[in-house]
Amino acid sequence: MPGTFLVRRREEWRQIGIVAVYWGLLGAMFFVPAARNVFVFAGACYFSFLNSVVIHNHMHQGVFHSKRLNLLWRAILSFGALYPASANIPAHNLVHHHFDDDGDLDWAAPEHVRFRWNLLNLLHFPNVAGPRTFAGVQRWAASSRHPTFVNQYRLETAFAFGLTGLLFVIDFWTALFFVVIPQLYGARCILRINLIQHDGAVVDSEWNHSRNFVGRGFNWIMCNNGYHTIHHNRAGMHWSELAPAHQREVVPRMDPRLDERSMVWYLLRTYLLHPLRPAIGAQADAPAAQDDSLAPREARRAAADDSALAESTLAVS
Amino acid sequence: MAALALAVFWIHVLLIAAAAGQDLRDLVRLRRLLRPLTSPREGVVGLMRATVVRGDGPANTLARNVVEQVGRGKGDGTLYFSDAAHRSEIHGGALELGDGARVELGAVASDAALVWPDLATRAKVAAPSSSEQVTRAEPEARRAKGFQRAVQVELTTGQQVWIAGSWSSLPAVNQSTKASASGREALARAENTHAGSWRIEPGVAGQLLLSAIDPRRWLARKCWLIVAFILGAIAVAAACTVAALWPPLFDWVSMLGAGAALGFFLGVQPVGVSLNERVRTPDRAYLRGTWST
Structure with missing residues (x-):
């Protein structure tokens, strides 16, 4: 195998480290009473969100050389978020990346929430995006050409809920407060990211469909998930390559208002300092953005489907 | 920690209820606009029952509701449909x-245009x-x-419908006809006079x-x-809370209450979304469905 030991790229150790820290924090709180404090709890919630970021990256490009190990890794990640990681294939890779479910709205479209007080939209978004996602996944699975999807999905569900259930049996209250709440926090925050990254942007546009958060520290810990426009347009590009690609391809074509240095400042500004939901702000594509450097969305969706199929199928490894 | 968990639980239950309240507000507003009228009045927006006597669209249709669907299957004899678009067309008549x-x-x-089909009729169409078609x-x-298809439900000649909009009278061309006769008789005797005739235009929002x-009944x-x-x-949220706080705290009843609250928290979200889909007005209600051989 080319590259590095066990993993496809050495940057993947960062993702493995994130998940290891997260499991360490959950384990500490569950087994060591002294660790049940606000700092460890807050850390576990944050790393749960990062665990969902790792799910996102892993479902685009597997971390390990071994496909079997990649499928096992999905189960481990599923426990961290209390949902099967493979749900990302239809929900994120196939529907969200193209903002379209066969002509209907993306399951995580910002339009699904409509409170005038914008903070309520941020809080409520997972309550609607989550169920729409899982209902959509069920519909997709019924007619999917992915032969192993349903079995893998069930295996991840069984592992995630089985292990969580076991922890409940061992110590109900500790499992509820110090495992399940962080799990749900991370899973719900990754849904909220859809609102944060797309609300007010123009999903019909090729370069103004997403908001980017370009702070260096933020992107180090977030494994470059702040560079969202280029990630949508070049889903096959490894996350470690997104920063230069954003500068090269996106910045010259995008509405500059969609680049934000700090997510914290954006959240404060958008959801606390301005109580009302801002109007659509981004412009349609500028003439410079209307080029043929991108394949049509249909072709990109087909490529994503093929890639997910190849990653999930052991027979072709 | 228990207080924090309960606070988060209640915030989200109330948010889900508030989102349902938004749907309720929209439907109540619409129902208020559909004021039933016994007879049309100049410049008034309201709802009346009528029979289609002429359709200017294809095959004498007055209007139709269209659901564009995409069917997918993996070759096991079942097709699963998803709705791509919902469209209302009023051709005139x-x-x-x-x-x-x-x-x-x-x-x-x-x-x-808003065309509300009978959803049972739409399901039949x-x-x-x-099985050969499948x-x-x-x-x-x-x-x-x-597999792309369009499911169309038409409103055609002879059909009883409800119609709502802004009413205005058509100028009478032949006043003597209007004075001497009314209703069907007048229309039959003087087809081109517009005696006792009305025009209706968009006016419901x-x-x-x-x-x-x-x-109105549907709403x-x-x-x-x-x-x-x-x-x-x-x-239910209140019942879970009472059980979770049942003394002694963190004992069996309390534990069952907390477990029920967690289950309810996870369950009420899909129920809320399902409700939101179920109260979509019939012009844009999801059809979806399956075909099997």
Whole structure:
């Protein structure tokens, strides 16, 4: 195998480290009473969100050389978020990346929430995006050409809920407060990211469909998930390559208002300092953005489907 | 930690109830606009029952509701449909009110048209005519683009409908005819006079509604459904809270209450979304569905 030991790229150790820290924090709180404090709890919630970021990256490009190990890794990640990681294939890779479910709205479209007080939209978004996602996944699975999807999905569900259930049996209250709440926090925050990254942007546009958060520290810990426009347009590009690609391809074509240095400042500004939901702000594509450097969305969706199929199928490894 | 968990639980239950409240507000507003009229009045927006007497669209249709669908399957004899788009089209035509007055209706722009089909009729139209039809569709359903179709429900001549919009009288061309006769007789004797005739235009929040079902009754049923959901959600959340706080705290009853609260928290979200989909007005209600050989 080319590259590095066990993993496809050495940057993947960062993702493995994130998940290891997260499991360490959950384990500490569950087994060591002294660790049940606000700092460890807050850390576990944050790393749960990062665990969902790792799910996102892993479902685009597997971390390990071994496909079997990649499928096992999905189960481990599923426990961290209390949902099967493979749900990302239809929900994120196939529907969200193209903002379209066969002509209907993306399951995580910002339009699904409509409170005038914008903070309520941020809080409520997972309550609607989550169920729409899982209902959509069920519909997709019924007619999917992915032969192993349903079995893998069930295996991840069984592992995630089985292990969580076991922890409940061992110590109900500790499992509820110090495992399940962080799990749900991370899973719900990754849904909220859809609102944060797309609300007010123009999903019909090729370069103004997403908001980017370009702070260096933020992107180090977030494994470059702040560079969202280029990630949508070049889903096959490894996350470690997104920063230069954003500068090269996106910045010259995008509405500059969609680049934000700090997510914290954006959240404060958008959801606390301005109580009302801002109007659509981004412009349609500028003439410079209307080029043929991108394949049509249909072709990109087909490529994503093929890639997910190849990653999930052991027979072709 | 327990207080924090309960606070988060209640915030989200109330948010889900509030989102259902938004749907309720929209339906109540719409129902208020559909004021039932016994007879049309100049410049008034309201709802009347009528019979279609002429349709200017294809095959004499007055209007139609269209659901564009994509069917997908993996070759096991079942096709799963998803809705790609919902469209209402009003082609124009004429209707007759209960008192025999005639209503002229022009073609309406698609964004101002609301056509509510009878959902049972729509389900029948969407069903396959034979297992051969399913077999023929399967190869297309396995391709990336899927099997594409449009399910159309039409409002045609002779059909009873409800119509709502802004009413205005048509100028009478032959006043003597209007004075001597009314209703069907007048229309039959003087076809081109417009005696006792009305025009209806978009006026229900800028739209014109044509419905195959009683829209006020449909709206009332859905409003009560939402009210029941909101009250039920709050009642169950309250019951879970009482159980979770049952003394001694963190003992068996308390534990069962907390478990029920977690289950309810996870369960009320899909129920809320399902309610939101169920109260979509019939012009854009999800059809989806399956075909099997």
